[in-house]
Amino acid sequence: MAKIKLTKTELKKQQDALKQYKRFLPTLQLKKQQLQMEIRNSIDLLEANLEEQKKFSESLKSFIALFGADVFFNGLLGKVRLQSIRKGTANIAGVNVPTFEAAVFEETEYDPFRMPWSFRDAIKALQDFVSLKEAYVVLEEQHRLLNDELRTTTQRVNLFEKVKIPECKANIRTIGIQLGDLSTAAVARSKIAKKKTMEANAL
Numbered sequence: 001m002a003k004i005k006l007t008k009t010e011l012k013k014q015q016d017a018l019k020q021y022k023r024f025l026p027t028l029q030l031k032k033q034q035l036q037m038e039i040r041n042s043i044d045l046l047e048a049n050l051e052e053q054k055k056f057s058e059s060l061k062s063f064i065a066l067f068g069a070d071v072f073f074n075g076l077l078g079k080v081r082l083q084s085i086r087k088g089t090a091n092i093a094g095v096n097v098p099t100f101e102a103a104v105f106e107e108t109e110y111d112p113f114r115m116p117w118s119f120r121d122a123i124k125a126l127q128d129f130v131s132l133k134e135a136y137v138v139l140e141e142q143h144r145l146l147n148d149e150l151r152t153t154t155q156r157v158n159l160f161e162k163v164k165i166p167e168c169k170a171n172i173r174t175i176g177i178q179l180g181d182l183s184t185a186a187v188a189r190s191k192i193a194k195k196k197t198m199e200a201n202a203l
Contacts, residue, residue: 004171006178014175018168025160032157034093035150042143049136056129080126081106085134092142095149100138103131 004010086101105127 004175006175008179011172011175011179014168014171018165018172021160021164021168025157025165028153028157028160031094032150032153035095035146035153038093039143039146039150042139042146046136046139046143049132049139053129053132053136056125056132060125060129079123080130082130082134085138087138092146093149095145097142097145098138099142100135103127103134105130 004014083104083106085103088099088101090097090099
């Protein structure tokens, strides 16, 4: 603990600091609770995405069976080319995070007369599957950013609760005791001086 001045000015400074910490602490605690809730929601979204990926993966097996593994992996997969990912931004509990908007694919060129009717459905299913995986990456980034902010907020809450507020209270108590002792000593000196003055006047 840093050495403090045992003065009325320092007492006022410590009292003002204590009021400020007590005023900000509830806001930080509320933010911490909001972040914890949003992180739980983030985990739910990640798990839901994985479950959706699992369902899509199962549905793709039917296309593999329909077209054959060679056609599916060498033909269909080659026609699903990811061009870019469109992202937005959202503010979650005071944190700016990326949001997934869409996966943009290159135009798929094929002769509809030479391909079976289900070819387009298979390509769409593959694009949806890739979109889900890309959305998962963005959700992971959201989760990471929220966790980082929760870590920082928790550190600040702990700093206020366990360090700054107790420190200010201890300083205020120490200064108060010192000022009280000085006041008592001053009164005693004043009484002694008054007594001596009265004795001197009586002579």
